[in-house]
Amino acid sequence: MIEIDRVSQVFQTSARSDHLALSDISLSVEEGAFVSILGPSGCGKSTLLYIVGGFVNPTSGIAKMKGKTITGPGPDRGPVFQEFALFPWKSVLGNVMYGPRQQGVRAVDAEAQSRALIEMVGLKGYENFYPKELSGGMKQRVALARTLAYHPEVLLMDEPFGALDAHTRTRLQNDLLNIWERDRKTVIFVTHSVDEAVFLSDKVVMMSRSPGRIRQIVDIELPRPRRRTELLLDPRYQKFVVDIERMFDDDDEAGPGA
Amino acid sequence: MRPRILPTDVLLGTAPIALVLALWQGLVSFGFAPVTLLPPPGIVFGRLLQQLVTSTFQQEIVATLIRLFGGFLIAVVFGVGIGIAAAASPAINSVVRPIVRVLAPLPKVALYPALLLLLGFNHESKITLVAADALFPILLSTYFGASTVEQKLIWSAMAAGTPRREILFKVVLPAAMPSILTGCRIGLVISCIVVFLAEMITSTDGLGHVLVTAARTFQAVDMFVPLITISLLGLILNGLLQAVRSYLLRGFPEV
Numbered sequence: 468m469i470e471i472d473r474v475s476q477v478f479q480t481s482a483r484s485d486h487l488a489l490s491d492i493s494l495s496v497e498e499g500a501f502v503s504i505l506g507p508s509g510c511g512k513s514t515l516l517y518i519v520g521g522f523v524n525p526t527s528g529i530a531k532m533k534g535k536t537i538t539g540p541g542p543d544r545g546p547v548f549q550e551f552a553l554f555p556w557k558s559v560l561g562n563v564m565y566g567p568r569q570q571g572v573r574a575v576d577a578e579a580q581s582r583a584l585i586e587m588v589g590l591k592g593y594e595n596f597y598p599k600e601l602s603g604g605m606k607q608r609v610a611l612a613r614t615l616a617y618h619p620e621v622l623l624m625d626e627p628f629g630a631l632d633a634h635t636r637t638r639l640q641n642d643l644l645n646i647w648e649r650d651r652k653t654v655i656f657v658t659h660s661v662d663e664a665v666f667l668s669d670k671v672v673m674m675s676r677s678p679g680r681i682r683q684i685v686d687i688e689l690p691r692p693r694r695r696t697e698l699l700l701d702p703r704y705q706k707f708v709v710d711i712e713r714m715f716d717d718d719d720e721a722g723p724g725a
Numbered sequence: 726m727r728p729r730i731l732p733t734d735v736l737l738g739t740a741p742i743a744l745v746l747a748l749w750q751g752l753v754s755f756g757f758a759p760v761t762l763l764p765p766p767g768i769v770f771g772r773l774l775q776q777l778v779t780s781t782f783q784q785e786i787v788a789t790l791i792r793l794f795g796g797f798l799i800a801v802v803f804g805v806g807i808g809i810a811a812a813a814s815p816a817i818n819s820v821v822r823p824i825v826r827v828l829a830p831l832p833k834v835a836l837y838p839a840l841l842l843l844l845g846f847n848h849e850s851k852i853t854l855v856a857a858d859a860l861f862p863i864l865l866s867t868y869f870g871a872s873t874v875e876q877k878l879i880w881s882a883m884a885a886g887t888p889r890r891e892i893l894f895k896v897v898l899p900a901a902m903p904s905i906l907t908g909c910r911i912g913l914v915i916s917c918i919v920v921f922l923a924e925m926i927t928s929t930d931g932l933g934h935v936l937v938t939a940a941r942t943f944q945a946v947d948m949f950v951p952l953i954t955i956s957l958l959g960l961i962l963n964g965l966l967q968a969v970r971s972y973l974l975r976g977f978p979e980v
Contacts, residue, residue, distance in 0.1 A: 540883040552877035556899045566885035597976035
């Protein structure tokens with residue numbers, strides 16, 4: 468579905484020094500897979516996601532979607548950002564309807580679809596509210612609905628629950644899994660939380676920092692549908708979390724900059 | 726969810742105005758200024774009410790309003806247009822920036838004699854002056870608002886299928902609206918000041934002209950009437966703009 472082929476990204480931090488954010492990344496994501504990219508802050512994991520989204524052009528290497536080189540954003544890849552990025556001048560319904568309307572769906576149909584999606588993410592009754600009137604968790608539900616509304620083939624989630632409190636975060640993780648298990652869209656999910664990555668994913672891509680490289684890819688062979696309460700007691704789940712945390716700890720002890 | 730205007734706020738707002746009026750009355754009552762030169766507020770407001778119903782005075786108000794609105798609207802159209810264009814295109818920005826830097830600090834009223842010669846004594850010269858003065862605050866705040874639009878709003882719209890050329894109208898313009906309206910508010914106050922100033926300098930009608938005429942003939946009461954009128958007009962126009970603002974920005978966090 469998505470092929471990332473030897474992608475590197477260099478940012479110019481000042482006139483003389485360059486920062487190598489991503490170094491020689493190759494990764495393929497299969498259709499219908501839930502893949503997390505896990506790493507410390509500053510490892511370039513969001514940059515990698517922006518490259519797949521077409522928002523950032525890689526300095527070298529190419530990213531492909533279904534065999535076609537990615538040159539810009541498109542409705543086949545739907546982003547969900549940590550900052551929500553809802554349009555403040557549009558109501559909840561207006562935000563969710565934006566995508567379908569841009570895709571040329573008639574207003575009546577777009578509204579019907581959007582209302583159904585708003586209900587699916589648990590916000591029935593909030594259609595005419597403005598984003599500023601909602602809590603962080605509700606805003607992120609709207610952002611998810613807005614992206615799902617134009618039927619992207621891949622969801623690109625950039626630390627979507629990073630700005631939320633622990634309780635809201637858990638609820639949204641559960642709801643995301645429920646929604647995902649219905650239609651099994653391909654998801655690339657960037658996070659720095661080990662629990663979150665293991666709980667949600669089929670595959671966890673571990674990244675290291677400076678320069679951003681893929682350290683290891685771990686297949687999370689846990690049965691689905693996953694229930695949080697069962698999983699937390701499951702020794703296999705616990706082992707994945709502990710193993711991954713250990714690998715990151717080893718990294719940190721290997722020396723500065725590792 | 727919208728902040729309500731409480732009666733105590735209104736009361737607090739009118740208190741300073743009442744204080745100014747009391748001070749004014751006090752200056753006259755205690756003999757600091759002779760009544761013939763500084764007429765008490767009661768007489769001025771009485772005269773204002775008398776004047777407001779006469780068609781000659783109404784025509785003066787209309788003349789001032791035409792110039793004020795004409796100049797202000799031209800400033801809004803050009804200020805917002807150029808500001809957005811400069812924020813969107815580095816090429817346009819590199820042309821606009823030096824021009825703005827040179828012209829913004831220039832006292833536009835210095836252009837007025839030239840404008841009079843070029844455009845004549847009618848509305849055109851005054852409208853141009855008002856537009857020139859109100860343009861820059863609107864242009865600068867539009868540019869600021871449009872160039873600080875959150876990148877991820879633009880990305881979200883592009884991912885949803887909005888073509889790059891439509892981003893300007895569908896995302897940048899609405900996202901910059903709070904700054905644009907702040908600029909408009911400043912521009913409106915400047916327009917009120919400049920239209921009056923222009924009419925005072927050279928004009929055959931308008932509120933500023935009424936004031937100058939009265940001053941030259943030592944008609945102290947008639948001198949204060951246009952002054953109060955332009956203040957009231959400014960108050961009303963600002964209120965109208967505030968209403969437009971709270972409607973357009975109803976979705977934005979506290980402004």
